[in-house]
Amino acid sequence: MKRPDREPLSRHLLITLTLLLVATVAPHILHLQGWIIGFFLASVALRIASMLRPKLLPGRLLLFVLAVMGLANVIVNYPILFSGEAAIALMTSMVGLKLLEIHSRRDLYIVVFIGYFLLATQFLFNQDALMVGYVIVLTITLTGVLLENSRHRPSNHPIKTFGTALALLLQALPIMLVLFIFFPRLSGPIWFLDIFERSGTTGLSDSITMGSISNLVLSSKIAFRVEFKDPPPAPPLRYWRGPVLWETNGKEWTRGQPLSYSNPPQLHTEGPATEYSVTLEPTGRRWVMVLDLPDTIPHQSKVLGDFQVLRREPIHDRLRYSASSRMRYNTGQITPPERAQGLQLPDNITPRIRSLVQGWRSTAINNQDVVNLALGHFRNQEFYYTLRPPIVNDNPVDQFLFESRRGFCEHFATSFTLLMRVAGIPARVVTGYQGGEFNPLGRHLVVRQSDAHAWSEVWLQGSGWVRVDPTAAVAPERIERSFEFDTALGSDLLGAPIRFGNIQLGTLANMLKQLHWGMDAINASWHRWVLGYTEERQSTLMSMLGLDFLKGHRMAFAMVGFATIAVMLLGTTLWHRGRKRVDPVYADYLRFCNKLKRSGLARKDIEGPLDYLKRIEIWRPEIQSEANRITQSYIHLRYGQTNNKNARRLFHQMVQHFRP
Amino acid sequence: MKRLLDEIITKAGDIILGKEQVLRLAITCVLARGHLLIEDLPGVGKTTLAHLLGKLLGMQYQRIQFTSDMLPADIIGVSIYDREQESFHFHPGPIFSQLVLADEINRATPKAQSALLEAMEERQVTTDGETRKLPHPFFVIATQNPSYQIGTFPLPESQLDRFLMRVQIGYPDTASERRLLAGRERREMLESITPCIDMQQLISIQNQVDDIFVSDALLDYCQALLEFSRTSPRFHHGLSPRAGLALLRNARAWALLEGRDKVLPEDIQAVLTATVGHRLHSTSDTGVDEGDQLAHHLLESVPIT
Known part of the structure; x- marks a missing residue:
């Protein structure tokens, strides 16, 4: 006997579904191996070809062979088979093959459900507002296909079907909201999510070599967003403090001995504190970015002697925190161990470095003069600020100072710090971010990986630790505004100087910029209100609602109970409605x-x-x-x-x- | 009225023994102004039933024996040139009759079949550009052999639909058969039958059928039946609205025959198989007519509410 779900399906529906699946898999192109995507696309191509020429449709045996090939493809490309990515790769390959095996309505149902699942996997990689919109649209369309598939005859009203699907899904909205607000949050990251976040992060590390920041700068990924309580500080003051590096071997700078784990010195400050909240993208590390210098610090973190702020656990989830900073400060006296570490020198200081420093020392009255002379040296000599410095040899500082004279911020910062140490002034390298773009629509500051920066701090009698940015001496524009990313990348020449964006934008470019800002503002709110709804916020909300007795498993019981009551109420209403019509x-x-x-x-x-x-x-x-x-x-x-x-x-x- | 109808049934029951239900259905069909299709094996009394109805209801009738070499003109009539009057003169065929017995209709070719079936639907025939009305009332009783017999052209579905009812006679039970075998020749008995009603009475009874009341509750039941036939996977296609109308019309006539002024679910049930049996097809089309089983399935599946 023929059953309706065994009936053959309409060609239009099959084509729609095939296109939808391609759209569903499309964002995975960024994450999955090329071979997997290739296998999937080949299946799709074969499907389309066999629509035109049904003879091309593979038979059972060939399908089996293809399935084995698909499996082998996944095994070869993913050595760690029990990982999320391998699972997604397998599913992508197999759904492509299933397309070739759609004969009846029932098969189509299956493919639609796999499509839903594949859509959900997108969130393991990207949870941006744009991706959410994309997934929502695809979900509605997939539901539309499901609807059409259950109809006796196709309606041939795609818009109407889309509307019906939307209406169907909207009915799930209240339940979704209730679950979003009340469903118990997991405090740690979901294990699955964790893997992806870690593998995908870029950011500052706890050591730098020459070239490490200029690599980082190539990424336009957002590092964090900041909302200021008051108008944001001027661009030259936007120094975001990250890892502080003390020890060098002449090539690499590291954090050194855990001396800096001491308590911070008492700050002498002037002027009001700047208050702000930061939404930090996951870094996989413990540093919390704060404006130089931090005053009050976020929860669950501590400030070290060199004013680095570290969180208790590595940051694997997007983190939102509030802090305040002081722009004008005096750190006071230096401790002997700090001084010792601030003067540590590698053993590859060349005579010409020493004689350079000696020259400054002989003319300078005090340490402040030495700093100024060194900055003047960078400013007046032929130093170039470039993203593509020449390849370094065994003694990068010497090579940079006397030969190439081309470098990025880390070249300037590390060389300057070293020069200061040679001159007997305690100095250290601070890495972090500088600047950020202000989004007028979202009224927040966007700091990207391309804003990563390194600068120096020197200790001067009477002023304490003072920030000195040698890059600013060479390229003051770097501090004033971000550089034009495209032109920076466009210059392939080694040592080509960076040009900065001060070109007047045309109308179209302006509109694009506006669009860009709008998108960023949406994403920021999305992160703030949806993704940022963590366990902490949930419990705050619950206590505001007077529901804080519902914790953990009690909440689960309450939800099950609530759902049961809701279903029973709905059931009785429907039952009564059915009975009312009885004569x-x-x-x-x-x-x-x-x-x-x-x-x-x-x-x-x-x-x-x-x-x-x-x-x-x-x-x-x-x-x-x-x-x-x-x-x-x-x-x-x-x-x-x-x-x-x-x-x-x-x-x-x-x-x-x-x-x- | 009921007495009169009962008398017809009693008289008919004397000729065709032990088949009261079939007789009632056949008379219901006449009262509902529909055409009747009798389908069964040769020799179970199809032709006798047709003759009997014509006699009892006092209608002037003609019989057409369908054969495979029959032409439409054999049914409708033909214009023949009259040498004396120097013009064509139409000689009406056997269809110009109040009651037409179309015997073994599925022995004829589709061409001849359609000539009859068109006349049934339109109640008029057109030849040589001239339209001629058929007498009133006009009533066709067709008989056909089961389609699996050799030398038959099964009627297409659209033409089967023109018969308001299809009945199957079946073998008589033992006692009835005994009486039949022991009794007189049926043909002789038919000769001696006198009509119970005349034409005017028949027309007035037919008009009364329209006055039988159908309540909302009954329409609910009727619609539930139609709906079930359209959604259940066993049916290849559902019953058409025309089938629904036929069902109600037959149920009204049946109710009148039962002496009621309103239709009850029982009336629907009584005429259901005869009304929809030839309009239903199973999804597993095996070639064997399963219409009556399907109608029975329909009856068993839809509750009366």
Whole structure:
């Protein structure tokens, strides 16, 4: 026997579904191996070709071979088989093959459901507002396909179907909201998510070599967003403090001994504190970015002696925190261990470095003068600020200072720090971010990986630790505004100087910029209100609602209970609605039938009143006359033209008094 | 009225023994102004039933024996050139009759079949550019052999649909058969039958059928039946609205025959198989007519509410 779900499906639907699947898999191109995507696209191509030429559709045997090939493809490309990415790769490959195996409506249902699942996997890689919109649109369209597939005949109204699917999904919105607000949050990252976040992060590390920041700068990924309580500080003051590096071997700078784990010195500050909240993208490290210098620091973190702020755990989830900073400060005295570490020198200081420093020392009155002379040296000599410095040799500082004179911020910062140490001034390298773009639409500052920066701090008697940015001496524009990314990348020449964006933008470019800002503002709110709804915020909300007694498993029980009550309420409403339409005459007749049923003679539900009466007469001749009266009366009321209240009441009474 | 109808049935029951249900259905069909299709094996009394109805209801009738070499002109009539009057003169065929017995209709070719079936639908025939009305009332009783017999052209579905009812007679039960075998020749008995009603009475009874009341509750039941036939996977296609109308019309006539002024679910059930049996097809089309089983399935599946 033919069943409706075994019926062949419409060609339009198949084409739509194929295109939808391609759209579903499309964002995975960024994450999956090329071979997997290739296998999937080949399956899709074969599907499309076989629509034009049905002979091309592979048979069972060939499909089996293809499935084995697909599996092998995944195994070869993903050495760690039990990982999320391998699972997604396998699913992508197999859904492509399933496309070749769609013969009936049932197959199509299956593919649509796999499509839903694949859509959900997108969130493992990207949870931006744009991706959410994309997934929502695809979900509605997939639901539309599901709808069309269950129709007897296709409606051929794609817009209408889309609307119906939307209406269907909108009905799930209240449940979604309730689950979003009340469903217990997991405090740690989901194990699955964790893997992806870690593998995908870029950011500052706890050591730098020459070239490490210029690599970082190539990424336009957002590092963090900041909302200021008051107007944001001027661009030259936007120094975001990250790892502080003390120790060098002449090539690499590292954090050194855990001396800096001491408590911070007492700050002498001037002026008001700047308050702000930061939404930090996951870094996989513990540093919390704060404006130079931090005053009050976020929860669950501590500030070290060199004013680095570290969180208790590495940051694997997007983190939102509030902090405040002081722009004008004095760190006061230096401790002897700090001084010792601030003067540590590698063993590859060349004579010409020493003589350079000696020259400054002989003319300078104090340490401040030495710093100024060194900055002047960078400014006046032929130093170039470039993203593509020449390849470094064994002694990068020497090579940079006297030969190439081309470098990025880390070249300047590390060389300057080293020069200061040679001159006997305690100095250290600070890495972090500098600047950031202000989004006028979202009223927040966007700091990208391309804003990564390195600078120096020197200790001067009377001023404490002072920030000195040698890059600013060479390229003051770097500090004033971000550089034009495209031109920076466009210059392939080694050592080509960076040009900065001060070109007047055209109308179109301006509009694009506006669009860009708008998108960023949406993403920021998305991160803030949706993704940022963490366990902490949930518990705050719960206590605001007076529901803080519902914690953990109690919450789960409460939700199950709530759902049960809701379903029961819905069920009774529907049941009542179904019953309301019952004709009162029929209801009375059913009571009559039930009375007889209890005494042993049930009416079959396909039995008409007269047929039933005949059986009653044979079964219990003594109640014949009464049953006959009731039945005749019922026939008159229900099937005849008589319909007056009195007759109905009489009938009701007869049934009431009927005692079989 | 009921007495009159009962008398017809009693008289008919004397000729065709033990088939009261079939007789009632056949008369119901006449009262509902529909055409009747009798389908069964040769020799179970199809032709006798047709003759009997014509006699009892006092209609002027003609019989057409369908054969495979029959032409439409054999049914409708033909214009022949009259040498004396120097013009064509139309000689009406056997169809110009109040009751037409179309015997073994599926022995004829589709061309001849359609000539009859078109006349049935339009109640008029057109030849040589001239339209001629058929008499009133006009009633066709067609008989056909089961389609699996050799030398038959099964009627297409659209033409089967023009018959308001299809009945199958079946073998008589033992007692009835005994009486049949022991009794007189049926043909002789038919000769001696006198009509119970005349034409005017028949027309007035037919008009009364329209006055039988149909309640909302009954329409609910009727629609539930139609709906079930359209959604249940066992049916290749559902019943058409025309089938629904036919069902109600037959149920009204049946109710009148039962002496009621309103239709009950029992009336629907009584005529259901005969009304929809030839309009239903199973999804597993095996070539064997399963219409009656399907109608029975329909009856068993839809509860009366």
